Each structure stands twice: as C-alpha cells, then as structure tokens.
Amino acid sequence: MARSAPFKPTVLIVVVCIVTAIVVGALDGVQETRDTDVETDAKTEQAPMSLTASQLRQALDRQVDVDVDGLPLKLAIESIAAEQGILVRFDETAFNDDIFTEPVTMHLKQIALRDVLSLWLVPRGGAYVENRGTLLVTSESSAAHMLETHFYRLPDLVDTLGPIDIDSMIDLIETLVVPDSWESLGGPGSITGVEEGLWIRQSQAVHRKIHLLYQQIDRFLAEMYGSDYPAQPGDPTSAQDLAISLRLEQPVQIDLVDRPLSETLYDLAKRCHINLWLDEQSLLDEGVSPDSPVSINVEEISLKAALRIMLSLFQLDSVVKDGVLIVTTSRMVEEMIVARIYDVRRIVPDDDYDELIDLITTVVSPDTWPDGTGPGPVQGFAWMLAMEQTQSVHAEIAQLLFDIQRIRTTPRIQRPAPMPSNLQRRAEARFQQVLSKNVNLVVEDEPLIDVLEMLSRTHHFPIWFDEIPLSDEGISSDSPVSITATGVTLESCLSTILKPLDMVAIYDNEQLRITTRRVAEEECTIWVYDVVDLAEKIEPAPDAHRQHQGGGFRGQGFQGQGQFQVGPDDFQGGRYVRPVPVVDPPIDPAVQEQYRIADATQQIADTLRSDLSIDTWDGTGGPGSIDAFQDVLVVRQTEEVHKKIARRLQEMRRTLVDGP
Structure with a gap:
C-alpha cells in the first residue's frame, strides 16, 4: 500500500506568497484604475469646454491675476483662458x-480677462469674438463683419419730459460710436428705430462701446439739476481707474543712473501699487528697446509728472485704461479714441450749444477736429456735449469746462473769481508765488546746471532740463554763467540767466521746464479770464456789429432763440440801448444786460488781440487764439503772452474799476 508523501511547510509558504501577490496585485490594479479615473475626472473638469453665452461673458468679466513672462502669444491666451474653463479657437488665416509666436510679458493683478485680451490683441490688429460659448481670436477686420442684433431702450431725460427722441439718439450713436462702421458711411452696421427704442445690428466691439455710452448717459441723467463737477468726463470710470489716477498724484523721489526702462517702470508701479503694462511690442516697432537705460533725478513732484519726464526721452506716453496704466508709444496713445459725455447745464442753461462747441473746437487742440485730422465732431443734445477724442484732448476739454463753470457759478460779489480749486491750478498758483519772491545771487563762470540746481534747492521748486530740444539746438547744460542780482524776483533772475543762451523757463506739469525759446513759442496753454468787472464798465463801440444766437443766457420770457444784430443805430445819446427783438413775450431786461456785457467782453478780446503780440495770434499765422464766451475770455497762448495779458487786465482794472 503506497503512502502519501509527507506535507512540507515550505510548499505552503510558497503557495501563500503567490496567492497573496495575485490578490495584492489585483487590488493595486483596482486602486490604480480608481486613481486614474479620479485623475481623468479632474482633468475633464478643468479642461476648456464650450460654455453658455452668459457663462462666457461672466468668465471674461472676471478679475484675474496675470503672471506671464516671455510666453508666445498663442500659448499665453490658451493658458489664461484654460484657467477660466474657456475654449479658444484661433483664426489662423x-x-x-x-x-502667434511673439513673446508677451504681463504681471498684473485683479484685471478683467477681456481687458487682458484687448491689451494683447489690439496692438497687433487682433480682436476676440464670443461665438456660441467659445472664444474666437481673429483679426480686427474680420471681427468687424461678424454682426449681431441687439435692442436698446431710449434713455429717459426726466420723468416729466419723457425719453430722448429716436432721431436724436440715432444721430448721437452714429456720430459718436465708430462712425465709419455704419451704413451711412459704407460700413456694415445699421440702426432701426421703433416706438420703444432701437434695434442695432453691429459687431460685438461696437456693441460694447454702445453699452458704455448708455452707462454714461444714465449717469449723466441721474443728476437732475447738473453735477457740481460737470466739467469732468461723464464716462463710468471704474474704481480701479480712479485709484490709479489718485496714486499718480502722490509725490515721489527718483534718483537713477542708467537703469533699464522696463525695470524702472515696474519698480515704480510696484512701489505705488499700480497695475502697469509696458507695451513692449509697440516700443520695438518704433525702435525703442524696453531695456533702454534711464537716468532721472526728481523729487517733490507727482508720479504722473515724473513719468512724463522719463517717457518723453523716448517719445513714449502713458494712459489709464481698464484698470491699468498702459505705457506705449505716443502714436498708439493718439489712436486710443474715447467717447465721452460732458454735463454743460450750468454753462449753457438752454439748448443752444453752437457757441460752446465752436469755442472748444477753436481753442482745444484745433488740429484734432474734423476740419483737421480729428476723429469726429462735437454733438450737443439734452444738456450734454458728446464727442470722441483722445484722452489727452479730453483732459484739456475737462479743464476748460471746469474753469468756465467755476467762474459762471461764483457769486457776482466775489468776482473776478479766485484761482480754480483743483490740483492743476493750485500747483500753478504756488509756482507763481515762488517765482515772485526776491533773490540775491552772485556767481562767476559757474556751469548753468549747477546754478539752476542751486536755485531749485534754495527756493524749493523742481526743474526739468528738456534735453532733446536743447541738444538739437546745440545748447549745453554746462555753459558758463555769470550774474550779479540783488533784490530782483526769481522770475527776472532766471530770465537774465537764460536769455543769452536763447533759453527760457516755463511752468510745465508741476515743474520749471528749461527749454529753448523756439519750443516755448510753439507750446500753448489755455486760460479762462474772468472780466465781468471790466465788461460792466465798458460800453460797446458805436461801430460794433455783432450777432448773437442765444449764447446760453436765461431770462424770464426768453429762452435764447432768435438772432440779434448790434449797429450804430443802437446808441441813443451816446449810451448803448439793446433793441428789443420781435418776440412774444418781450426780452427780459436782465438778459438784455447780459448781451451788453457779452459785447463788451468781445471788445476786450479785440483790444488784446490788436495790442499784444500781434504775430502770435491765429489770424496772423501764430498758434494763439482769444475768444469771448459770455462774460469770460478764453485764451490759448504761450506762457509769455499769458503774462502780458494778465498785466494788461490789471492795468485796465486800475483804470476802470479801482479808479484813480
């Protein structure tokens, strides 16, 4: 009988190990499968996908942080879009x-994604289109022909007056918002008016501009009786833009020698907590390297003024837009056209805007309007002025209207009104006080720059050497200076030092700018002079013959309509008498007196034009202009001529107002 082989423990151990390995391997496989499934699910959740139109708009409006350094444009767009779950398609043709391979660099915090895309694409002729929940990156010309139809209500003026009429609104939009994109000028866009509002067929970019326009109108109409600061642009400035504008006013001290431009700018932005974007591609297109060395030494001036000095060396400029301080070429800034609305109810109480529009287009950058090379006309309706212009021109318009309104709303007993109460005018007033102080100075063959810097330190005013024009004229800052001055004003002392070198010192953006006489004679500033006290003492000349069409004066029984002519027959017994026009009811005597003062103001303007620096006025080929607006004078002139005007008005006051 055969016996079974004895049981060996080693065999059992081997079997157990094999089974265990199989089981553990199977479990590991299950766990690995589960881990792979979880990872796949996570990737699926984060992968870009088609969104609803509403979800895509929300994603594009979301504030994001951008930290991109030298990444190709296509990859940068894909990366930032993927973080928000947006699917991007590129129109390669x-x-x-x-x-798409150009490198981009951007370090910004809390900026809307759509603004990031605009900063990257617009300088390259690109655009983005929201297309069925996905983002299409294409050219600006292609996007302009991808049209959508939206409905817009008619804005309500006030409850008692009802909505703005359809024709006025259509005219405003077609004039103000990308004029060449409408059918009337050969573009693809169209507007159809219906009883309740407007049906508008346009590209997405134009629709965004129309939405901004409506926001401005709504903000404007919320102030039923006019804003206390109506001269400020009426656009819906974002909180980020306002914060940047305020931070640009803070004083800085900068002392750098041969530091790269890009490093300098980003360091200043970080120090002042400002989102800054350097448009490196546009700089390179103009032959300016972002690594160009910068040497600058300034103190006691605002960051805005310091940036202007620094950027002017490279013919660059900056602009605040969409929560970012953009540094780019002057050409690019001039192409950034902005539509804005101004509240002029306290300047032109009635709806006669012609005189104010003519004033603005004559005085403020006259070459930038339709008759010159400008983007579009000024349009007045519903107590507003609307226009498209560059931000620099808008700044000049805002300052002009601010000055006029400040004078017009000052009680007559306090007029001539004091200096306007805003930062720019206060800085100018402080500088004039410094220049009027007496100085004693004795130097012998000292370098010009050392003498001026010594005066700057002693009397606490910043100076700026305008290096490019000085170099072009062959003027050295080391030119020897000799002067003995006792008890003369600082202004006179500076003139004595600079005149032999054909140089001048002019106030410019919080500093005393040392430049050539030629440059000073070409640069004009706008001042508004309150002359009501003089006009009240002057009777218009008997041979005066002027026409008035409302002029913005309001009186009982007269609302500014009609045309009035003044001639020799309007004087009785040597005293001017305003003829009563054929209106019903008769003209208010108070309004009649306002017209008389307006004529006297025009006579003052004519006198100044004919007596002072004749060759500097526009009628003789010069850059200056002088206009009588109601009872103020608006003068565009060089600093030298402005000083002559101020002295002449003082002389007239001593003669006519103060008496012997």
Whole structure:
C-alpha cells in the first residue's frame, strides 16, 4: 500500500506568497484604475469646454491675476483662458503666423480677462469674438463683419419730459460710436428705430462701446439739476481707474543712473501699487528697446509728472485704461479714441450749444477736429456735449469746462473769481508765488546746471532740463554763467540767466521746464479770464456789429432763440440801448444786460488781440487764439503772452474799476 508523501511547510509558504501577490496585485490594479479615473475626472473638469453665452461673458468679466513672462502669444491666451474653463479657437488665416509666436510679458493683478485680451490683441490688429460659448481670436477686420442684433431702450431725460427722441439718439450713436462702421458711411452696421427704442445690428466691439455710452448717459441723467463737477468726463470710470489716477498724484523721489526702462517702470508701479503694462511690442516697432537705460533725478513732484519726464526721452506716453496704466508709444496713445459725455447745464442753461462747441473746437487742440485730422465732431443734445477724442484732448476739454463753470457759478460779489480749486491750478498758483519772491545771487563762470540746481534747492521748486530740444539746438547744460542780482524776483533772475543762451523757463506739469525759446513759442496753454468787472464798465463801440444766437443766457420770457444784430443805430445819446427783438413775450431786461456785457467782453478780446503780440495770434499765422464766451475770455497762448495779458487786465482794472 503506497503512502502519501509527507506535507512540507515550505510548499505552503510558497503557495501563500503567490496567492497573496495575485490578490495584492489585483487590488493595486483596482486602486490604480480608481486613481486614474479620479485623475481623468479632474482633468475633464478643468479642461476648456464650450460654455453658455452668459457663462462666457461672466468668465471674461472676471478679475484675474496675470503672471506671464516671455510666453508666445498663442500659448499665453490658451493658458489664461484654460484657467477660466474657456475654449479658444484661433483664426489662423486672419494673422501672419509670426504674431502667434511673439513673446508677451504681463504681471498684473485683479484685471478683467477681456481687458487682458484687448491689451494683447489690439496692438497687433487682433480682436476676440464670443461665438456660441467659445472664444474666437481673429483679426480686427474680420471681427468687424461678424454682426449681431441687439435692442436698446431710449434713455429717459426726466420723468416729466419723457425719453430722448429716436432721431436724436440715432444721430448721437452714429456720430459718436465708430462712425465709419455704419451704413451711412459704407460700413456694415445699421440702426432701426421703433416706438420703444432701437434695434442695432453691429459687431460685438461696437456693441460694447454702445453699452458704455448708455452707462454714461444714465449717469449723466441721474443728476437732475447738473453735477457740481460737470466739467469732468461723464464716462463710468471704474474704481480701479480712479485709484490709479489718485496714486499718480502722490509725490515721489527718483534718483537713477542708467537703469533699464522696463525695470524702472515696474519698480515704480510696484512701489505705488499700480497695475502697469509696458507695451513692449509697440516700443520695438518704433525702435525703442524696453531695456533702454534711464537716468532721472526728481523729487517733490507727482508720479504722473515724473513719468512724463522719463517717457518723453523716448517719445513714449502713458494712459489709464481698464484698470491699468498702459505705457506705449505716443502714436498708439493718439489712436486710443474715447467717447465721452460732458454735463454743460450750468454753462449753457438752454439748448443752444453752437457757441460752446465752436469755442472748444477753436481753442482745444484745433488740429484734432474734423476740419483737421480729428476723429469726429462735437454733438450737443439734452444738456450734454458728446464727442470722441483722445484722452489727452479730453483732459484739456475737462479743464476748460471746469474753469468756465467755476467762474459762471461764483457769486457776482466775489468776482473776478479766485484761482480754480483743483490740483492743476493750485500747483500753478504756488509756482507763481515762488517765482515772485526776491533773490540775491552772485556767481562767476559757474556751469548753468549747477546754478539752476542751486536755485531749485534754495527756493524749493523742481526743474526739468528738456534735453532733446536743447541738444538739437546745440545748447549745453554746462555753459558758463555769470550774474550779479540783488533784490530782483526769481522770475527776472532766471530770465537774465537764460536769455543769452536763447533759453527760457516755463511752468510745465508741476515743474520749471528749461527749454529753448523756439519750443516755448510753439507750446500753448489755455486760460479762462474772468472780466465781468471790466465788461460792466465798458460800453460797446458805436461801430460794433455783432450777432448773437442765444449764447446760453436765461431770462424770464426768453429762452435764447432768435438772432440779434448790434449797429450804430443802437446808441441813443451816446449810451448803448439793446433793441428789443420781435418776440412774444418781450426780452427780459436782465438778459438784455447780459448781451451788453457779452459785447463788451468781445471788445476786450479785440483790444488784446490788436495790442499784444500781434504775430502770435491765429489770424496772423501764430498758434494763439482769444475768444469771448459770455462774460469770460478764453485764451490759448504761450506762457509769455499769458503774462502780458494778465498785466494788461490789471492795468485796465486800475483804470476802470479801482479808479484813480
């Protein structure tokens, strides 16, 4: 009988190990499968996907942080879009292939994603289109022909007056918002008016501009009786833009030698907590390297003024837009056209805007309006002035209207009114006080720059050497200076030092700018002079013959309509008498007196034009202009002529107002 082989423990151990390995391997496989599934699910959740139109708009409006350094444009767009779950398609046929490989650098915090895309694409002729929940990156010309139809209500003026009429609104939009994109000028866009509002067919970019326009109108109409600061642009400035504007006013001290431009700018932005974007591609297109060395030494001036000095060396400029301080070329800034609305109810109480529009287009950058090379006309309706212009021109318009309104709303007993109460005018007033102080100075063959810097330190005013024009004229800052001055004003002392070198010192952006006489004679500033006290003492000349069409005066029984002519027959017994026009009811005597003062103001303007620096006025080929607006004078002139005007008005006051 055969016996079974004895049981060996080693065999059992081997079997157990094999089974255990199989079981553990199977479990590991299950766990690995589960881990892979979880990872796949996570990737699926984060992967870009088609969104609803509403979800895409929300994603584009979301504030994001951007930290991109030298990444190709296409990859940068894909990366930032993927973080928000947005699917991006690229219209490869719309661009040169090199555009998508161009490196981009951006370090910004809390900026809307759509603004990031605009900063990257617009300088390259690109645009983005929201297309069925996905983002299409294409060229600006292609996007302009991808049209959508939206409905817009008619804005309500006030409850008692009802909505703005359809024709006025259509005219405003077609004039103000990308005029060449409408059918009337050969563009693809169209507007159809219906009883309740407007049906508008346009590109997405134009629709965004129309939405901004409506926001401005709503903000404007919320102030039923006019804003206390109506001269400020009426656009819906974002909180980020306002914060940047305020931070640009803070004083800084900068002392740098041969430091790269880009490093300098980003360091200042970080120090002052400002979102800054350097448009490196536009700089390179103009032959300016972002690494160009910068040497600058300034103190006691605002960051805005310091940036202007620094950027002017490279013919660059800056602009605040969409929560970012953009540094780019002057050409690019001039192409950034902005539509804005101004509240002029306290300047032109009635709806006669012609005189004010003519004033603005004559005095403020006259070459930038339709008759010159400007983007579009000024349009007045519903107590507003609306226009498209560059931000620099808008700043001049805002200051002009601010000055006029400040004078017009000052009680007559306090007029001539004091200096306007805003930062720019206060800084100018402080500088004039410094220049009027007496100085004693004795130097012998000292370098010009050392003498001026010594005066700057002693009397606490910043100076700025305008290096490019000085170099072009062959003027050295080391030119020897000799002067003995006792008890003369600082202004006179500076003139004595600079005149032999054909140089001048002019106030410019919080500093005393040392430049050539030629440059000073070409640069004009706008001042508004209150002359009501003089006009009240002057009777218009008997041979005066002027026409008035409302002029913005309000009186009982007269609302500014009609045309009035003044001639020799309007004087009786040597005293001017305003003829009563054929209106019903008769003209208010108070309004009649306002017209008389307006004529006297015009006579003052004519006198100044004919007596002072004749060759500097526009009628003789010069850059200056002088206009009588109601009872103020608006003068665009060089600093030298402004000083002559101020002295002449003082002489007239001593003669006519103060008496012997």
